[in-house]
Each structure stands twice: as structure tokens, then as C-alpha cells.
Amino acid sequence: xxxxxxxxxxxxxxxxxxxxxxxxxxxxxxxxxxxxxxxxxxxxxxxxxxxxxxxxxxxxxxxxxxxxxxxxxxxxxxxxxxxxxxxxxxxxxxxxxxxxxxxxxxxxxxxxxxxxxxxxxxxxxxxxxxxxxxxxxxxxxxxxxxxxxxxxxxxxxxxxxxxxxxxxxxxxxxxxxxxxxxxxxxxxxxxxxxxxxxxxxxxxxxxxxxxxxxxxxxxxxxxxxxxxxxxxxxxxxxxxxxxxxxxxxxxxxxxxxxxxxxxxxxxxxxxxxxxxxxxxxxxxxxxxxxxxxxxxxxxxxxxxx
Numbered sequence: 001x002x003x004x005x006x007x008x009x010x011x012x013x014x015x016x017x018x019x020x021x022x023x024x025x026x027x028x029x030x031x032x033x034x035x036x037x038x039x040x041x042x043x044x045x046x047x048x049x050x051x052x053x054x055x056x057x058x059x060x061x062x063x064x065x066x067x068x069x070x071x072x073x074x075x076x077x078x079x080x081x082x083x084x085x086x087x088x089x090x091x092x093x094x095x096x097x098x099x100x101x102x103x104x105x106x107x108x109x110x111x112x113x114x115x116x117x118x119x120x121x122x123x124x125x126x127x128x129x130x131x132x133x134x135x136x137x138x139x140x141x142x143x144x145x146x147x148x149x150x151x152x153x154x155x156x157x158x159x160x161x162x163x164x165x166x167x168x169x170x171x172x173x174x175x176x177x178x179x180x181x182x183x184x185x186x187x188x189x190x191x192x193x194x195x196x197x198x199x200x201x202x203x204x205x206x207x208x209x210x211x212x213x214x215x216x217x218x219x220x221x222x223x224x225x226x227x228x229x230x231x232x233x234x235x236x237x238x239x240x241x242x243x244x245x246x247x248x249x250x251x252x253x254x255x256x257x258x259x260x261x262x263x264x265x266x267x268x269x270x271x272x273x274x275x276x277x278x279x280x281x282x283x284x285x286x287x288x289x290x291x292x293x294x295x296x297x298x299x300x301x302x303x304x305x
Contacts, residue, residue: 022158029119032290033127040297041124045089045189045214055079089130089189090147092213093118094176095161096194098138099169099239105224106286113285114193114220115161120293121191122154130189132157135179136164139172144179147188170240171198173205180209193218195225196269197240203272210278217273217280226266227259 033041055071058078066080095118101111125132126149133147134157143164145157171194180190190213192206209215228249237244247254273280281296283289 021162022155025116025119025158026123026155029116029123032120033123037120037290037293037297038124038127040294040301041121042128044297044300045128054082056082089125089128090184090186091121091125091130091132092135092147092180092184092188092190093121093132093157093161094135094137094180094190094192096138096171096196097136097142097161097164097166098171099166100171100195100197101220103222103225103239104285105222108285110195110220110222110285112162113283113289115158117218117220117283117289117293118161118191118193119154119158122157126151126154133184134160135176136160136166137171137173137176138166138168139170139175140168141175141179142166142168171202173198173202177205177209180213184213187213189214189216191216191218193220195220195222197225200265200268200272203269203276206276206278210276215278217278218283219269219280220283220285222285226262228255230255 055068056079058067058072058080062080067078068081071079095114097111101114102109104110104112122132129149131147131149132154134143134145135141136143143160145160176192180188184190190209192215194217196203196217196219206215228247230250230252232250233246233248235244235246247258249255270280279296279300281292283292
């Protein structure tokens with residue numbers, strides 16, 4: 001994992017902090033992959049099709065339809081074709097790094113949570129010898145890392161998610177969807193990770209994408225986005241547009257209106273994903289993410305993927 005050479009003691013300290021944080025995420029997520037998540041990932045996400053491997057002699061209980069009659073005729077006893085599952089997948093992490101992701105009312109920001117969950121998925125793919133690529137986007141593509149294998153590649157992806165400095169602040173789905181539709185030709189497993197704090201009309205971009213790829217949306221939120229604490233007058237600012245508004249959070253009617261509006265927005269968002277038949281995982285910065293992932297993997301396993 002290449003990092004720029006330090007030019008001062010401050011730069012060296014910053015690089016040490018970057019490495020420390022990446023190492024911490026690596027150790028935690030690798031452990032979770034070994035303990036449980038890796039096996040669930042393996043069960044849920046399978047490669048496309050099967051490959052012929054060899055012939056072997058027919059055994060009691062084998063499927064009669066798998067008998068190869070040409071080989072059987074030559075050998076004068078029944079033989080069947082032996083196949084192996086084509087396991088390798090291409091996994092794409094499409095990650096929203098717009099300004100709203102920097103927010104966090106607890107110890108962890110949304111972007112830090114996104115980095116950790118992305119690392120967990122990337123190491124699960126690594127264990128299964130899958131290729132992993134990365135799209136970082138705002139209202140444009142900020143970084144595209146083509147799919148590759150290997151531990152050093154996976155660590156690079158974590159570093160990019162944590163420390164890529166976007167040049168723009170707002171969110172648009174058009175750019176990442178364009179890459180996924182036109183440049184990722186092979187059917188891939190795509191995790192679209194965002195807080196989805198944008199106009200729901202943008203979700204129309206996902207209508208056909210879910211047919212081309214196995215698309216899974218991961219929504220990362222913060223509890224303060226759903227309800228306001230009663231702390232008196234505050235100034236709220238939209239991190240993506242810079243728009244500000246002052247409100248008195250001590251007023252219960254204002255808090256109730258805020259909560260109702262947030263709930264209505266969430267319900268509308270969820271309705272879009274159901275309409276497009278796109279699987280969705282909900283994560284929050286003040287809760288452990290493993291239960292939500294376990295629940296999703298079990299659900300996908302029952303569906304038979």
C-alpha cells in the first residue's frame with residue numbers, strides 16, 4: 001500500500017495515524033470474516049454458472065441425467081460429467097463520499113462506518129478469491145479503482161474510502177450508474193453504499209441497473225437525522241448545499257414535525273427500493289452493524305440467491 005513519503009514530522013504523524021486506523025479496521029474486519037461473515041458471504045453469493053472438470057464413474061445415487069453416453073459407450077460402463085462451481089465474482093463497492101457522510105452525532109461518523117463495512121465486504125470477497133473494485137462518487141466520479149484481487153489491493157480500498165478528499169460536496173447517482181452500466185460488462189455484485197440524502201427521483205437511475213447486476217443498497221444513517229433532541233435554539237446546516245436554518249428544538253411541535261418529515265422521507269425511499277426489487281440493508285452509526293448483516297445474509301440464503 002503506497003503512501004507519500006513524509007516531508008515533515010507533522011506529515012509523518014498524519015501518515016502514522018492513517019496506517020494505525022487502517023490497521024485497526026483490518027484486524028477487526030478480518031476477524032469477523034473468519035468467525036462468521038465470510039461463511040455467510042460464501043453461501044449467499046455464488047459465481048455465474050459451472051465449469052466442466054472431468055469424468056468419473058457413475059455411483060449409486062448420482063443423477064442419471066448427468067451420464068455422458070459417449071464416454072459410457074467407449075468405457076462399457078456408465079460415466080458422468082463432473083462439474084465445479086464457477087465461484088469467482090466481481091464485487092464493486094460504489095461508495096457515496098459526499099459531504100453529508102462526514103456527519104456523526106456519536107463516536108463514529110457515517111463515512112467511518114462505511115469504511116468499516118466496506119472493509120468487511122472486501123475481506124469476505126478476498127477470502128473467496130473474488131475481485132473487488134471501488135467507485136467513490138459525489139455528483140461526479142471522485143475515484144475509480146478497477147477490480148483486482150489481493151490483500152494489498154483491499155487495504156488500498158480502505159485507505160481510499162477513509163482519506164479520499166472529494167472535490168465536490170453534493171450527490172448524483174448518474175455518474176456511478178454510467179460506469180456500472182457501460183464499463184462493468186460482466187454481471188457483478190454491486191454494493192451501493194450511501195445515506196441516500198438526495199431527491200428520490202435520482203433513484204430512477206437504478207431501475208435497469210438492478211437487472212444488469214446483483215445490486216444491494218446499504219443505507220448508512222445517524223439517529224440525529226431521524227429525531228431532534230430538545231437542546232434549545234440551534235442552527236442546522238445542509239453539508240452538501242451550505243443552506244442554513246435556525247430552529248428552537250425546545251418546541252415539541254417542531255421536533256414532532258421534523259420526526260414526521262424524516263419518517264415520511266424514509267418510507268418513500270424504502271418504497272422505491274421495493275418497487276425496483278433491490279435488496280437493502282439499513283445501518284446506523286450508534287448501533288452494531290453485524291446483526292443487520294447477519295439478518296440480510298440469512299434472508300438471502302432462504303431465498304436461494
